[in-house]
Amino acid sequence: MGVPRVRHSIFDTLPESLRSEILGVFQTMHFEHGKILFCAGEPCSGLPLVLSGVVRVQMTGLSGNNIVLYRMGADEICTLSIGCLMTGEGFRAEAVVEEDTEVFMMPRDVFDRLMDQSAGFRRGIMDSYGRRLNDLMLLVEEVAFRRMDERLFCWLEARAEQGFLMITHQELATELGTAREVISRLLKELERKGKLRLARRRIEFTRQFFD
Amino acid sequence: MGVPRVRHSIFDTLPESLRSEILGVFQTMHFEHGKILFCAGEPCSGLPLVLSGVVRVQMTGLSGNNIVLYRMGADEICTLSIGCLMTGEGFRAEAVVEEDTEVFMMPRDVFDRLMDQSAGFRRGIMDSYGRRLNDLMLLVEEVAFRRMDERLFCWLEARAEQGFLMITHQELATELGTAREVISRLLKELERKGKLRLARRRIEFTRQFFD
DNA sequence: GCTCAGTCAGTGATAAAGTCACACAAGCTC
DNA sequence: GAGCTTGTGTGACTTTATCACTGACTGAGC
DSSP: OOOOOOOOGGGTTSOHHHHHHHHHHOOEEEEOTTOEEEOTTOOOOSEEEEEEEEEEEEEEOTTSOEEEEEEEOTTEEOHHHHHHHHHOOOOSEEEEEEEEEEEEEEOHHHHHHHHHHOHHHHHHHHHHHHHHHHHHHHHHHHHHHSOHHHHHHHHHHTTOTTSEEEOOHHHHHHHHTSOHHHHHHHHHHHHHTTSEEEETTEEEEOGGGGO | OOOOOOOOGGGTTSOHHHHHHHHHHOOEEEEOTTOEEEOTTOOOOSEEEEEEEEEEEEEEOTTSOEEEEEEEOTTEEOHHHHHHHHHOOOOSEEEEEEEEEEEEEEOHHHHHHHHHHOHHHHHHHHHHHHHHHHHHHHHHHHHHHSOHHHHHHHHHHTTOTTSEEEOOHHHHHHHHTSOHHHHHHHHHHHHHTTSEEEETTEEEEOGGGGO
16 A cells, blocks of 8 residues: 555644654554444544545434535545534534545644644634634535525536446435435436436436436 | 723733823723724724723624624723734624723723733633634624524513613614514514513513513 | 345325415504 | 505415335344
């Protein structure tokens, strides 16, 4: 495998001495596909910096339904955990690893120290917070006002470049925060229109899809 | 009117010298009921610290529908503006004054300086961010999964202590991110059940409401 | 190969919520 | 009072959610 290039841009602005000290102390953690980075209600053991891979953050409603809130990719920070880390209360969300992931788990005291000592670090954290807040606001708008057929189509469109997707209707329903039956019916409708071909766990996009 | 006690708890942890300097430079601004603190897309002139009053933050969907995201009261910080302030892009939200409000409008350079110099200030900002994020996550869950009759009832319940409310159905619809007709029908239903009495701009709670 | 259990998808019936169109009523100005 | 604006009520219809059930596909074990 070789030694992975372990880096995160939030360290770029640190003075050299501080950086090498931090990087020396840290060990990176590996999480495989399907592993849970943190669960709903669990106290937070540190601030995860995502070095590579993809982590999905989703929440379970009181009704038991799920919805995906956002994803974190390489070079992102699990902003959600900061609140967790500071107040000690867990959030009602869980983080599931979608693609094998490397994470720096930054302990609380290191986080505090960097917040104290580095303006660049602070800026990175605040940026991340701002983006997350914006994402969630857009999500509220989407869930409240957009039609499901349009939302589904957009979601598919954003991942159609490979020509097909391996995903179950239930997983799609969780992405959009709706029921499996709704997705099944909308997909069938798209298949009737000739934009898709459906199979078990598989959605294939036809040329028509892109018109 | 007398001189209002102009204070905000985020200043409490500042060293005395810094605090008196900041407080000396600031002027508080007054906003009256109905005034707009900031509009969607508008660049941000500073970080508003709410000293008194109530400000409602709402967003307009692409469809033109509105939904209330959250409210800010005395001693709160308009966290949303920080992202705005840092990236220079406006958010798609607007802030409307509900009860006459006093605000410290903190300029960008002062914000940066306090972030640099005060751990307490940083902590206050991060706390505020965490709470906002949590609120929005709960809102996503509510909008995605909860039934409207239940949401309406909870909303009314939380403000029923006075025995009546002066509000239009359209305003209620904006609170919950739905259509006016939906609210009208649900309210009529509650009236039929004897829990409310409806009049123009007015909802009166009967004893039955509280059972 | 065959059976069986578990997972995944399709669908009808019904209820809840959103949209459209319009009627009408209350309060305001002239 | 006439004419206007704002707020509410309601029918008709569409979209979405929920419930209940069916059957199809897949993999493990025999």
